Amino acid sequence: MDLKGLYREIVNEHNLRPSHKGEMANPDLVLRGVNPSCGDDITLQLRIVDDVIEDAMFSGSGCAISQASVDMMADQVIGRSKEDAIKLAGTFMGMIKGEIKDEEQLEELDEAAALQDISHMPARVKCAVLGWKTMQKMLEHPEEAENVSSEEE
């Protein structure tokens, strides 16, 4: 899919009408993720009950791809175990880096697999992975949550 198609068919809907954007009342984990070069700046909030992600929300601002990607991620990880969500993040980032192309494996990502074409747009890779990277970091290193996670140049 070309870039305009990607925007029209996938990204715009999540960017203009996100389902998971806002402030969560009582999050268990909060982490800010920033792409300094473009100004994408999100704060991801997770509520976790018995190692399962019960709710995920994000606030902040950024380009359409960063915003849509994190909204789609929230769709996919709510209801999953922490371990499962970390694995899914690995699959997503592998897809964006062009390392995972196996369709069966990508099916796991459901709608988020539609961002596969970002792997051909190196300038936008950072935007697409920001949310996933932030989630991975806060789940693997919960002690760092509440801190600012910044992706350096």
Place this chain on the structure above:
Amino acid sequence: MSRPEDYRKDFPILNKGDYIYFDNAATSQRPECVVDAIKDFYENSNANPLRGLYDWSVDATERYEHARKTVAEFIGAAKTEEIIFTRNTTESMNLVAYSYGLDNVNEGDEVVISVMEHHSNILPWQMVTRQKKAKLVYLEPDEEGVITESEYKSKITDKTKIVSIGHVSNVFGITNPVKEIAAYAHEKGATVIVDGAQAAPHIPVNVQEIGADFYAFSGHKLMAPMGIGVLYGREALLDKMNPFLTGGEMIEYVTRDDATYAELPHKFEAGTVNAAGAVGLEAAIRYLQKVGFDFIAEQEHKLTVRMMEGMKKLPYIKIYGSSDPARHSGIVTFTMDGVHPHDISSVLNDDHVCVRAGHHCAQPLMQFIGAGSTARASVYFYNTEEEVDRFLEHLAKVRSVMGYED
């Protein structure tokens, strides 16, 4: 009368496909004669300059030093020795900060820059003022992007040791009153450094008329290769300064424990120099002079007027800096309601239009104008009105691609 078409044929990259290159403030394109000059250097006189005693090295040295002479004349330096070749403006600014700043700024002193500076004219002074416990003072522009007389007169004081200011802003395109600022700073006993990266490609520069003690610019923004830059410094100041980098080529005599330094300008050019880059810079300057600053200004003005008029018809676009196109040096920085600048740039790229998006290495200015990032279209003399029209057509469609129904 010249037309941009007369020059476009000289730029191989502009004749490939239908790309519209509007990121000239980041780097310009190179004409064939510049690439040829570099090729000719490597094919016909390649040897390490300044040290060999054989023909090829002598030839390489002559070409390198001839380039220095051309640069000195180009910016009106009093002496050729006052021209130091660096990699780029960033390196030039660091040279001044490390070799002059650290030795001449003391606790309680002030260094004055502006909030419009490129990071390369901010970070070196943050380093100097932090290390010397001095204060970094920022000049701020008014709503039209102008640093007013009352602004600089209120902030340059007897405590000011250094004033370092951009000649032309890489975001607003505005030309700062560097001559007036330099005169006032000198009255107060301060040393004046001018970052000319965005000025040298567009307007005639005379460092002595400006009254700059140091003046820096990069080759690559004026059609020269990447990796060659210039620092001009007044001989009296350069003479007293310690070297920035040490090692080969910059010495006179070395013992096990000590060394004496080479004379100007070699004291500041450690290691094997970028002679081919200097030769390319000379070719670029010659080409620039052939085109002429009058035509450059005229064409940039024509294009900027057309661009800003077209953009004003799109109510969701906000243009930053002066409302007068004549004060933009071909640079139009803008935002679009509801669309992040990176998306603007990506959508335009899909239509083969190259514009910059981001903070333009000027984050304090982005904070000052209250924008996280902006998009920037910047033209040069080889751009055409037809390109501006096509850019405007594509720009008008961006919001629809992003899902808005205007």
